[in-house]
Amino acid sequence: MIHTRNLVKSYRNKLVETPALINVNIDIGDGEFVAIAGPSGSGKSALFNIMGLMDRPDSGEVYFNDIELGSLSEKDRLNLRRGKIGYVFREFNLIDEMTVRENIELPLLYLNLSRKQRSLMVEEALLQFKLGHIRNYYPQQLTGLEQQTTSLARASVFKPLLVLADEPTGDLNSTDGSVIMDLFSEICERGITVVIFTNSVQDAQKAQRIIQLHDGHVVTESAQMISNRPV
Numbered sequence: 001m002i003h004t005r006n007l008v009k010s011y012r013n014k015l016v017e018t019p020a021l022i023n024v025n026i027d028i029g030d031g032e033f034v035a036i037a038g039p040s041g042s043g044k045s046a047l048f049n050i051m052g053l054m055d056r057p058d059s060g061e062v063y064f065n066d067i068e069l070g071s072l073s074e075k076d077r078l079n080l081r082r083g084k085i086g087y088v089f090r091e092f093n094l095i096d097e098m099t100v101r102e103n104i105e106l107p108l109l110y111l112n113l114s115r116k117q118r119s120l121m122v123e124e125a126l127l128q129f130k131l132g133h134i135r136n137y138y139p140q141q142l143t144g145l146e147q148q149t150t151s152l153a154r155a156s157v158f159k160p161l162l163v164l165a166d167e168p169t170g171d172l173n174s175t176d177g178s179v180i181m182d183l184f185s186e187i188c189e190r191g192i193t194v195v196i197f198t199n200s201v202q203d204a205q206k207a208q209r210i211i212q213l214h215d216g217h218v219v220t221e222s223a224q225m226i227s228n229r230p231v
């Protein structure tokens with residue numbers, strides 16, 4: 001599904017150059033639930049932005065279903081972002097002026113779908129994530145858990161191939177964070193590849209596999225206990 005080869009990324013200003021990723025090679029297969037874990041400054045956000053087509057590496061390649069991302073036009077990159085990848089962010093990133101239902105429908109507006117198709121998909125997501133009772137609420141009326149659950153529904157409503165999440169539990173307490181991690185497992189069980197970027201050991205252990213980053217390098221990979229694998 002996603003492979004990176006010798007990925008290098010640095011951030012520069014006039015005085016200094018800060019390496020963020022150094023020869024990063026990662027292989028993630030279809031349907032996997034992988035945690036990319038590491039302390040602050042290890043390069044997680046840099047990798048999230050590159051894998052999510054929001055930034056480009058200085059050198060190296062990223063393959064998405066065997067397509068090399070660097071070879072794509074801006075239009076093709078945009079189509080991939082809108083049609084095949086769902087995003088979850090630490091700060092939820094919901095639109096304040098839209099209800100839960102409207103937020104979930106948002107990614108469907110960029111796809112060529114009829115109003116009826118959109119409505120069916122949103123209803124399915126409201127049911128799956130048990131959000132029906134707050135469908136007409138605005139983000140400010142929701143708990144953090146409800147907001148992040150809404151953003152998971154938004155990220156998966158169009159059945160993307162991949163969901164990427166950057167510190168998805170960073171603004172939640174550990175109980176709510178655990179609920180969110182279980183929802184990622186459910187998304188994965190429905191056939192979507194899930195990659196979360198986290199500095200929480202507790203979160204990372206809910207994934208099937210952990211890839212550990214440190215100072216821009218992949219330092220270890222470990223498979224999780226078999227009981228964590230979706231059945």
Ligand SMILES: Nc1ncnc2c1ncn2[C@@H]1O[C@H](COP(=O)(O)OP(=O)(O)OP(=O)(O)O)[C@@H](O)[C@H]1O
Pocket residue numbers: 011012018019020038039040041042043044045046047199
């Ligand atoms: N815009 C930037 N300008 C300069 N340096 C940057 C920039 N963004 C990141 N860096 C540096 O690149 C390195 C990797 O940062 P990155 O944000 O990817 O790490 P991270 O693991 O996501 O950290 P955190 O968990 O704190 O978000 C760090 O040394 C960081 O200081």
